[in-house]
Amino acid sequence: ASATSAGPLGRVIAVANQKGGVGKTTTAVNLATALAACDKRVLVLDLDPQGNASTGFGIDRRYRSVGAYQVLTDGASITDAAVGTEVPGLSLVTSSVDLAGAEFELIDQDEREYRLRDALEKQPLPYDYILIDCPPSLGLLTLNALVAADAVLVPLQCEFYALEGLGHLLRTVERVKKSFNPDLTIQGIVLTMYDKRNNLSDLVASDVREHMGKLVYEAVIPRNVRVSEAPSHGKPVLIYDLKSPGSRAYLDLAREVLKQETEWVAA
Numbered sequence: 346a347s348a349t350s351a352g353p354l355g356r357v358i359a360v361a362n363q364k365g366g367v368g369k370t371t372t373a374v375n376l377a378t379a380l381a382a383c384d385k386r387v388l389v390l391d392l393d394p395q396g397n398a399s400t401g402f403g404i405d406r407r408y409r410s411v412g413a414y415q416v417l418t419d420g421a422s423i424t425d426a427a428v429g430t431e432v433p434g435l436s437l438v439t440s441s442v443d444l445a446g447a448e449f450e451l452i453d454q455d456e457r458e459y460r461l462r463d464a465l466e467k468q469p470l471p472y473d474y475i476l477i478d479c480p481p482s483l484g485l486l487t488l489n490a491l492v493a494a495d496a497v498l499v500p501l502q503c504e505f506y507a508l509e510g511l512g513h514l515l516r517t518v519e520r521v522k523k524s525f526n527p528d529l530t531i532q533g534i535v536l537t538m539y540d541k542r543n544n545l546s547d548l549v550a551s552d553v554r555e556h557m558g559k560l561v562y563e564a565v566i567p568r569n570v571r572v573s574e575a576p577s578h579g580k581p582v583l584i585y586d587l588k589s590p591g592s593r594a595y596l597d598l599a600r601e602v603l604k605q606e607t608e609w610v611a612a
């Protein structure tokens with residue numbers, strides 16, 4: 346995004362993959378927390394009706410009355426919808442189950458693909474990074490995220506069909522570029538749930554690196570029980586257990602994302 350008076354001053358990144366359970370929410374929550382730990386101002390936008398990111402930050406359902414649904418369908422502003430979290434410098438736009446209905450409610454409306462972009466451009470937003478946690482589909486909600494975003498960050502689980510799913514997502518990104526958002530780029534691909542005891546993890550990781558080259562982050566997120574425990578405590582793993590391998594991996598990922606800043610500022 347540009348440094349004009351309105352709209353996001355920082356970078357809008359859609360965390361997307363049409364497959365469920367690959368680590369989108371975990372990556373959105375913990376990369377956001379790691380960026381905030383590096384003194385960045387961060388907003389997480391929970392665009393999944395399941396609301397796992399909202400739960401992952403421990404935001405009670407009572408405090409979700411104005412969220413992504415109201416932003417997309419009722420003209421609520423991002424500023425109205427953003428709530429603070431336990432993490433200093435990190436705010437959240439929550440989701441709720443009614444967001445599932447938004448896809449249908451918007452279907453016959455003009456400019457339905459631009460709802461989120463318009464909402465982000467309506468006011469100055471004091472964030473360095475806005476991370477959008479997308480639902481596990483390529484429907485209208487994910488499309489809104491891809492139209493609003495500067496870039497897509499793809500979590501890829503180290504499993505057998507990873508590359509096939511990735512191809513499908515990359516073709517979708519190309520179509521979005523052609524029709525709605527010519528400046529959309531790939532922020533990067535992060536390998537998740539890597540299991541060093543499993544040969545398949547290694548095979549998939551080297552296969553993905555061979556095909557996708559520099560787009561793949563050096564940081565690899567290990568399968569780590571602390572990562573999976575943290576959401577049930579309503580905390581990002583960096584708050585729940587800072588010294589865990591999962592926390593360290595997400596800090597490494599944040600450092601790589603911060604290093605990319607020089608590239609996209611120069612571009």
Ligand code: ADP
Pocket residue numbers: 364365366367368369370371372397481537538539566567568569570572573574576591
């Ligand atoms: P998605 O948002 O793509 O559906 P999630 O981030 O919710 O995926 O992750 C799916 C499940 O896997 C969740 O239960 C989550 O806690 C768990 N999980 C994600 N990443 C890890 C990890 N690195 N180690 C262990 N469990 C993980």
Ligand code: MG
Pocket residue numbers: 369370371393397479480
């Ligand atoms: Mg999710």
